[in-house]
Amino acid sequence: MAQVPLDDMTFTLLHDSAIVPDPIAVDTRLMQRASSPVAQIWGTSRALVMPRAYSRYPNVDAVRGRLAARGLPVYVRASGGGLVPQGPGILNVSLAYPLPGPVGHWVEPIYRHLCALLSLALAPFGIDARPAAVTGSFCDGRFNLAHGRGTDVRKIAGTAQYWRLNAARDSGYTVLAHALLLVQPDLAAIHRDLNAFEHAIHSGRSYDAGKTTSVAQLTAVDSAGDLMQRVRGNLSTAIERAEPPRITCASN
Numbered sequence: 001m002a003q004v005p006l007d008d009m010t011f012t013l014l015h016d017s018a019i020v021p022d023p024i025a026v027d028t029r030l031m032q033r034a035s036s037p038v039a040q041i042w043g044t045s046r047a048l049v050m051p052r053a054y055s056r057y058p059n060v061d062a063v064r065g066r067l068a069a070r071g072l073p074v075y076v077r078a079s080g081g082g083l084v085p086q087g088p089g090i091l092n093v094s095l096a097y098p099l100p101g102p103v104g105h106w107v108e109p110i111y112r113h114l115c116a117l118l119s120l121a122l123a124p125f126g127i128d129a130r131p132a133a134v135t136g137s138f139c140d141g142r143f144n145l146a147h148g149r150g151t152d153v154r155k156i157a158g159t160a161q162y163w164r165l166n167a168a169r170d171s172g173y174t175v176l177a178h179a180l181l182l183v184q185p186d187l188a189a190i191h192r193d194l195n196a197f198e199h200a201i202h203s204g205r206s207y208d209a210g211k212t213t214s215v216a217q218l219t220a221v222d223s224a225g226d227l228m229q230r231v232r233g234n235l236s237t238a239i240e241r242a243e244p245p246r247i248t249c250a251s252n
Contacts, residue, residue, distance in 0.1 A: 011039040011095065011239050018232075020044050023086055024075050027094055027176050031164065034096035034174045039239045041232055042094070046087035048074045048197055054083070057201040066200075072193060079162035079178065082139035082205070083194055089185030089214070091228065093118070093235060095177045097244045098166050103173060106245070110161055111143035113245035114177045118145050118157050121234035125219045129156055136211040138194050145179070147213055154213035157181045183231050184216035 020026050023044045030038055048067075054060055055076070064074040086092075095114065099106055115131045122129050132146035137155040145157035162176045191209040198205045215231055 009036050010241070010243050011037040011097070013236055013239050014038060014040045016040065016042070018043055022075070023047065023049060023092070024077060026092075027077070027096075027162070027178065030094050030096035031162075031174055031176055034098060034176075037095070037097035037244050039093070039095045041235050041239075042092050043088075043090060044086045044092075046072060046193075048072065048083060048085060048193060049077050050074055050083050050197075051080050052076055052078060053080065054201070054203075057203065060201050063197065063200040067197065074197065077160075077162075079160040079176070081141065081158070081160045083197060084139050084158060084180055085185070085190035085194055086180075087185065087190065089183055089216075089228070090190075091181045091183050091231060091235070093179045093181065093239070095239070095244075096174060098172055098174055099244070100172045103163055106175070107161070109245040110175060110177050111159055113242075114159055114179050115143060115145050115157075117235070117238045117242055118179055118181060120238040121231060122156075122215065124234055125215060125230075127156075127215065127218050134211050136208040138191075138207040138212075145181075147218060155182075155211060156213050156215070156218075181231070181235075182212060182214040184214055184227055187212055187214065 020042050026040060026042055030040060067074055119129050127147060129145045129147050131143045132153055133140055133142045134144050134146050134153055134155040137144065139158045143159045144155045146153050147156050148154050158180045160178045163173050166172045166174045187209045191207055195206050216227060
């Protein structure tokens with residue numbers, strides 16, 4: 001086995017506005033700057049974000065227009081997965097960095113790397129979290145970050161990744177790894193938004209708020225503002241000390 005060579009660099013954490021007006025623009029800008037590892041922790045106002053695959057529903061544009069007029073914009077992202085919420089009480093972590101191919105070797109290490117950073121940020125609150133699927137949660141996948149086990153498992157963060165060819169380096173790829181962390185949102189309200197959209201486009205999907213949890217529900221911290229700042233600080237520390245993931249593969 002031989003280690004795939006990577007630049008020995010840690011992430012540069014961009015300290016821009018904590019609340020961004022366009023969640024898609026954050027990831028686009030990070031991808032453009034990812035000749036070396038970059039990261040951002042951010043939030044946005046109440047919104048939904050759907051994968052491009054949802055464009056197959058015939059009435060999706062009309063539904064998006066109606067919801068936007070009511071103050072609930074629905075953005076379209078490049079990565080796969082399912083519908084996700086945005087808004088107060090939610091923190092996002094976006095990491096972008098170059099990697100050599102092939103893509104298939106990296107998918108799981110990237111998810112595990114991202115989940116490990118989130119777990120480090122939650123550990124000071126006494127929260128034990130690990131990757132796990134949570135049936136009934138929004139945008140479910142085996143690399144959710146979850147708390148609890150068995151029938152008590154609850155999703156606390158969702159993850160996604162997106163790849164593109166790295167034109168600047170003439171080889172390899174740029175990856176965007178993204179996590180959505182439920183710090184102190186109104187879980188009932190965000191599930192009403194999610195389920196209303198899915199019902200309106202006739203997708204047949206629905207999500208159970210009881211399959212999710214939040215940092216607030218798992219801690220004794222009373223102040224919403226203080227909790228958001230503490231989680232943001234923990235995430236910043238974890239990211240600034242991290243390097244991009246490394247894997248080993250068979251030598252030629």
